[in-house]
Each structure stands twice: as structure tokens, then as C-alpha cells.
Amino acid sequence: MSYQGSFRVWRGDDQSGGLVDYRVEVNEGEVVLDIIHRLQATQAPDLAVRWNCKAGKCGSCSAEINGKPRLLCMTRMSTFTEDETITVTPLRTFPVEKDLVTDVSFNYEKSREIPAFAPPEGVAPGDYRMSQWDVERSQEFRKCIECFLCQDVCHVVRDHEDNKQHFAGPRFLMRITELDMHPLDAADRREAARTEHGIGWCNITKCCTEVCPEHIKITDNALIPLKERVADRYYDPIVWLGNKIRRRST
Structure with missing residues (x-):
């Protein structure tokens, strides 16, 4: 089962930036990091995101999802409804390097x-x-x-x-x-x-x-x-x- 999900992703650097709306395919069993990767592959190849293990053990893919600090790879899409707009932003406490990557x-x-x-x-x-x-x-x-x-x-x-x-x-x-x-x-x-x-x-x-x-x-x-x-x-x-x-x- 798949559907077109609504996402708002923060794009920019330490000088300026803002939220950009995207429609991205969501498939059963996926996590938010899967969606970010698909977004990179299909619409935003220059989107910056930090990740490594995709298993919740390296701590690299930290971000804020709907305002709450979470790991992108451990946040399942099944926790959201199909008509919900999901907002993904960088960690607020640390300076932004580019897009979802912060200087920690x-x-x-x-x-x-x-x-x-x-x-x-x-x-x-x-x-x-x-x-x-x-x-x-x-x-x-x-x-x-x-x-x-x-x-x-x-x-x-x-x-x-x-x-x-x-x-x-x-x-x-x-x-x-x-x-x-x-x-x-x-x-x-x-x-x-x-x-x-x-x-x-x-x-x-x-x-x-x-x-x-x-x-x-x-x-x-x-x-x-x-x-x-x-x-x-x-x-x-x-x-x-x-x-x-x-x-x-x-």
C-alpha cells in the first residue's frame, strides 16, 4: 500500500531559509528517513541530511519532526495519518549548517x-x-x-x-x-x-x-x-x- 504524503522540510543555511512543501510517495513499513532519501532521489538532490546506520544506534539522523526531537530512522510513517502534513526541521538548539544538518x-x-x-x-x-x-x-x-x-x-x-x-x-x-x-x-x-x-x-x-x-x-x-x-x-x-x-x- 502506498500514498502521496505531504511534507514540509526546512531548506536553507545559517544565513537564511524556510519550509518547503513536497509531495512524496510513502510505502508501507517505511520510516521518515526513507522519505527523506526518496525526496533526495526524486525532487531535491541537494537536500542535506546526516545519517549513517539507519538502525537507531549511531545517533546521526537527529532532527525535529512536527516540533519534537526524534531520530529520522526510528520514526515510523505509520504513526501519522495519510492526510497529515509532516514537518521536518533541523535541531533548533544548534547552528544550522545546511538544511537538516546542524553543527553539534x-x-x-x-x-x-x-x-x-x-x-x-x-x-x-x-x-x-x-x-x-x-x-x-x-x-x-x-x-x-x-x-x-x-x-x-x-x-x-x-x-x-x-x-x-x-x-x-x-x-x-x-x-x-x-x-x-x-x-x-x-x-x-x-x-x-x-x-x-x-x-x-x-x-x-x-x-x-x-x-x-x-x-x-x-x-x-x-x-x-x-x-x-x-x-x-x-x-x-x-x-x-x-x-x-x-x-x-x-
Whole structure:
């Protein structure tokens, strides 16, 4: 079964652009990325779109479909009605390169700001030991495919460009949480999370969790625990008193 679907696709670059209407053939079982490829093949050969695996594992084909951040390759056409106009636009939070391709270098810059895993001194790699509970607690975070949909939907940077310098975003706050939860990581992550990466700016709206294609519970299992760890360290009055007593005794 096939039909002619109505699509509005954003065309342009960082200087100018707008939505262009197309009628494209839709076949049973297809996803939005199939339609974009057919559009390239039949009507718009110069349409720019980033993609790679077409299996929901590389995170390359991130875009906004009807205003919601999604993967083009994981959004089935069967979720829309035949008479519905489907709007495909680039990720709004990042600068447009061309058409549906955006410059996501902001995310790689944030990634480089986070120090790598720091094993304890005197412990050789083959001697690392940790419980299965500790393994499972952070295993969920390693499912991240870095599609940056959570970064795109987070209103802290989506609506406030000036915040990008001081806020790492949910993907990299989740990375900090993963390292901070690791029993063999010797670095103190909480100070940097508070002062450099802006964990206090997150107001746990769960929008990042809602768009995650890997169904990672970013807010509940990463951001809230990290906020609690930071609060315990710096704002718990009992911890504060203990630190005062400890400093006086040394």
C-alpha cells in the first residue's frame, strides 16, 4: 500500500531559509528517513541530511519532526495519518549548517571538558574489582548513542544561548554521574558539576528523558542523584558542621 504524503522540510543555511512543501510517495513499513532519501532521489538532490546506520544506534539522523526531537530512522510513517502534513526541521538548539544538518560541536567541546576515568593510585588495571550492583547502577548510562536529542530539548540551552558556556546539558551531566558513581573513580566530580557544568540549573522537567531513543531515565537515575550528591556535599548542615570540626582539628 502506498500514498502521496505531504511534507514540509526546512531548506536553507545559517544565513537564511524556510519550509518547503513536497509531495512524496510513502510505502508501507517505511520510516521518515526513507522519505527523506526518496525526496533526495526524486525532487531535491541537494537536500542535506546526516545519517549513517539507519538502525537507531549511531545517533546521526537527529532532527525535529512536527516540533519534537526524534531520530529520522526510528520514526515510523505509520504513526501519522495519510492526510497529515509532516514537518521536518533541523535541531533548533544548534547552528544550522545546511538544511537538516546542524553543527553539534558544542557537545564535543563539553565532552572534552569532563576529565576521564581516574583509577586509584597503586591499583593495576587487572586488579580492578567492583560489585555487580555498582556495574548495573551505571550500565544504563552506557546505552547512550549521543544523538544529542536530550541536549536539543533541554530548555536551559535551547532557549538561552548564553547558558551554553556554563551548562553541560543532560547528556554530559549523565556522564559525570556515571563517573561519580563508579567506586574506583578517584576524582571528585561534584565540585565541577556544581561550579563548571551547572547541575544547579537543571530543574528536572524530564524533557530529556522523554525524547531519549534508548529510554534512559536520565532525570530520575542520573540528574536527580547527582543533584542530591552535590546538595549533600555543599548544603547539608550536618556535613557542613562536620567539615568545620574536621578543619579545626587538623
